[in-house]
Ligand code: B12
Ligand code: SF4
């Protein structure tokens with residue numbers, strides 16, 4: 001299968017091929033990917049998938065996890081014409097290491113707030129699924145340069161009103177508690193403000209509607225967990 005075939009299957013959904021990673025024998029064994037040799041990452045850059053998703057039946061039907069269900073449907077439609085098996089970032093725990101694969105697929109590094117940062121798209125990209133494929137072994141050398149090294153002000157670490165990223169982890173409880181108690185928080189307009197204030201890739205920032213959707217999904221999941 002050629003990358004071009006994959007790109008043309010993904011394009012109608014606003015999705016992009018985000019690189020192909022050769023799997024090690026250990027990974028194939030650990031994750032039970034017998035017979036496959038590589039993983040092709042599929043995701044969005046900026047709001048690329050939003051127009052398609054926002055007019056989908058999953059977005060409209062009021063059932064739980066619309067984006068995950070959309071991703072499942074799209075992945076299964078895409079593989080009809082490709083010799084590939086879909087896998088998903090949201091199946092777990094244990095979760096598949098999408099961010100570690102991302103680092104091997106493209107010039108990306110982990111930012112101080114845990115999200116992978118891309119030199120062009122900044123923090124404004126994510127993964128909807130991946131395709132397990134049989135690909136010729138190709139070792140692609142990727143030059144890893146993190147834009148964070150030149151970022152003196154690091155607004156991602158000092159914008160959150162409850163310092164949720166101050167301890168080298170993401171304090172999910174403080175974040176969720178704050179959002180629950182503060183309906184006027186800016187995070188409800190633009191999504192996580194720590195992410196929003198990053199200076200890299202600003203032109204790829206998600207449209208507000210998409211950021212609000214993600215934040216509401218996060219809050220909904222937390223409310224469920226909190227009972
Ligand atoms: C569990 C999870 C969460 C949890 C908890 C994360 C945590 N820190 O504990 C919750 C639900 C809170 C969460 C939230 C978000 N998440 Co999340 N999440 C995941 C998920 C499903 C699994 C992570 C994992 O355990 N991986 C497995 C281990 C083996 O892989 P790993 O690479 O070692 O993963 C580590 C890193 O993710 C790291 N990490 C994660 N967050 C942080 C934060 C800091 C400060 C540090 C140092 C490390 C760190 O901890 C993980 C475990 O060691 C991944 C998808 C995936 N399969 O990776 C998405 C993922 C990491 N999330 C993602 C995103 C975008 C978010 C959100 C920003 C928004 C959203 N969902 O749209 C929110 C933030 C909430 C907010 N306030 O706005 C994207 C990141 C894309 C990118 N550019 O890197 C991913 C890859 C999903 C995707 N579909 O693309 N997430
Ligand atoms: S604000 Fe600076 S340190 Fe933080 S993610 Fe963006 S470039 Fe990196």
Ligand code: SF4
Nearest residue numbers: 160175187192193194
């Ligand atoms: S969503 Fe708001 S409260 Fe939560 S981590 Fe981001 S900036 Fe902090």
